[in-house]
Amino acid sequence: MRLDITRKCNVLCSRWESRRDTLIGFCGQKESHTCRLGLEVKVGSGEEGYSCIVDSFESNVIGSYARVVIVNPLHEKLPRLVISTSVTCNSFDATWVQGQWDWMKCEWDKHCRAQVGPIIGHASDGDSRRRKLMLSDYCSKFGTRWKLEWESWMLSGCVASSGDVYGLGDQDHPHNGKKLVNPLDKSTYPLVLGDHHACLEHVHLTSPTVLEDVGGPDRRPSRAYNGYQALSGDSS
Numbered sequence: 001m002r003l004d005i006t007r008k009c010n011v012l013c014s015r016w017e018s019r020r021d022t023l024i025g026f027c028g029q030k031e032s033h034t035c036r037l038g039l040e041v042k043v044g045s046g047e048e049g050y051s052c053i054v055d056s057f058e059s060n061v062i063g064s065y066a067r068v069v070i071v072n073p074l075h076e077k078l079p080r081l082v083i084s085t086s087v088t089c090n091s092f093d094a095t096w097v098q099g100q101w102d103w104m105k106c107e108w109d110k111h112c113r114a115q116v117g118p119i120i121g122h123a124s125d126g127d128s129r130r131r132k133l134m135l136s137d138y139c140s141k142f143g144t145r146w147k148l149e150w151e152s153w154m155l156s157g158c159v160a161s162s163g164d165v166y167g168l169g170d171q172d173h174p175h176n177g178k179k180l181v182n183p184l185d186k187s188t189y190p191l192v193l194g195d196h197h198a199c200l201e202h203v204h205l206t207s208p209t210v211l212e213d214v215g216g217p218d219r220r221p222s223r224a225y226n227g228y229q230a231l232s233g234d235s236s
């Protein structure tokens with residue numbers, strides 16, 4: 001069985017968690033800030049509790065985004081499952097993400113791999129930090145490599161001693177397609193491809209062919225194509 005993991009962000013705010021009497025929603029100390037997951041501040045009662053609340057808001061960065069880790073089993077009979085939610089200020093870098101990926105893989109191998117299967121890689125909606133790591137994995141020459149038997153195909157995954165393939169990143173192609181198309185919805189914003197300029201009409205002409213051939217784990221080419229049609233103003 002193969003697995004995949006994604007993250008998403010949405011706007012949130014800090015608040016008091018009554019059951020544990022803690023403040024949640026902070027991403028770590030403002031001074032020399034490093035994003036910290038799962039930070040909880042015990043409040044307490046009386047004057048001491050009040051001071052704790054004031055100090056916490058003064059000294060911590062508020063995490064205004066949510067980070068969600070979703071296990072996506074690549075099997076039609078297994079549903080996707082959220083295994084972790086946390087707040088973040090979204091200022092972390094690719095090195096921080098790599099540390100998280102390494103930690104998650106280690107924990108997954110320890111607790112879940114035997115029953116569910118190995119993690120084969122990570123997914124994202126087009127975030128540049130994850131894209132950087134995915135390209136680094138795909139272009140690595142380290143160890144035994146696995147790749148598609150396709151002439152001129154350059155990307156490859158890593159084969160572990162157990163036989164598991166790892167480092168197969170996946171970006172949300174409808175999401176990235178919309179990022180590509182939206183700026184083109186102005187005649188003054190052409191897409192420069194080498195010596196050529198593309199406009200919205202070029203993307204529209206190629207999308208039926210490309211999107212019929214490309215599908216993610218849930219096979220959504222027709223929905224993606226409908227999105228392109230709507231963006232290009234042709235809903236017929």
Ligand SMILES: [Zn+2]
Binds near residue numbers: 035036089
């Ligand atoms: Zn942060």
